[in-house]
Amino acid sequence: WHRWIYDDYYRAYLIPLEKYGLVIPHDLVEESWKQIWEKGYVHEVAQFFATGWLANYWRIDGMTDDDFEWFEYKYPGWYDKYGKWWENYNRLATPNGHNPIVFEDVDYVYPHRCWTCMVPCLVREDMVIQEVDGQWRTYCHEVCRWTDAEAFRPTYQGRETPNMGKLVGHREWETLYHGWNWADVVTDMSFVRDDGKTLIA
Template structure:
């Protein structure tokens, strides 16, 4: 019925782009991390998330459902699907997400345990080159998992650079060379990819290709949760989030799954650490500082060999 009116094709094609991309940017980030990092089944014949995605999304959903839509006159956004597949197969997308989740463990409500040698072997087998990109960082994570006078890993000198957050999908800009920075609606914003930039600046606007689309609205509000806690003490943030146990000091999140109380992190261990918003800092920079910062950001980082 929708295709009976040619004027609807532009909107349907727009919707295909942002729905496919959002499925990737948000769903692959979460489900990919859960499937690969939330399992202790390290059998070599168990499919990785990338193998599942290739079979069930790329070969099945994309080729069997999306591509045939072209016979109805729709333009299927093949480049969007290919960009998503590249990020999973070549750019370690959900592995960067898992690293970020573990980096920010004090402000999450779950527990992420350190990796074992068996984990390392499985990831390297399924994703060749994984250890060179992530192995040393996960070793640092294990070293810093129990409180011993040090800070949480996000605030230690591991070499990891806390990421900017995407204004559209709200997942951090983790494949850093893909990051887009733009001045939109009176402020500087960051986007994880050109397709997320397109959503905010083109798709989610009151007009699309000359046709009024007021229902799309705009991406407004506090898109980056770090903005809410800019300049706060980390201990106060955890209290405000409600991530403190009944004793009033032990944190709900922990960087391990041990239950020995002596190995639990408390608010005392995170007190005095200032939390900052990358977006607020970006907007406070001069134009020259901002350009230099983004150039360095897109070059990525190198994990230190030792802490």
């Protein structure tokens, strides 16, 4: 992770842009390292996508004892925080009259979606909210709030921004399918095969 953020992303991509006159927010690179590594973002992402397997076309396998040991060895303290949930994931992996894990009580709170980057707000302490264009929006981080609420406005720092992207409309998956029947959602996403079966079950 360190090499990816500091060498690949920062040194090879961001820093060379400086000579073209772009202002590089150096402190944000450190901040992204903190969120991804120190605040457990990588583990939260894995849990989130495993939670939502029924809305995907793939499903992460359950963990073996070796996997549990590997995670605890690589990330000390991992088991205390995520182990029980992954044990439940294993327990619920085999159909036995229960619901998919997202609908079972396994001490997991489904996260809000970030209005700007559209990734879930997985690090609770970093999540911020703001009312923009008459709508309360959630953001995964202060920088995503800034992007929508300050930078991507019709004017920024006194200048018109006609070419700036517009973060509007039905942006999040959860809003797009709010109130839909689940069978219709799966059909709409084209996750039904020609033989009438879904891609994962």
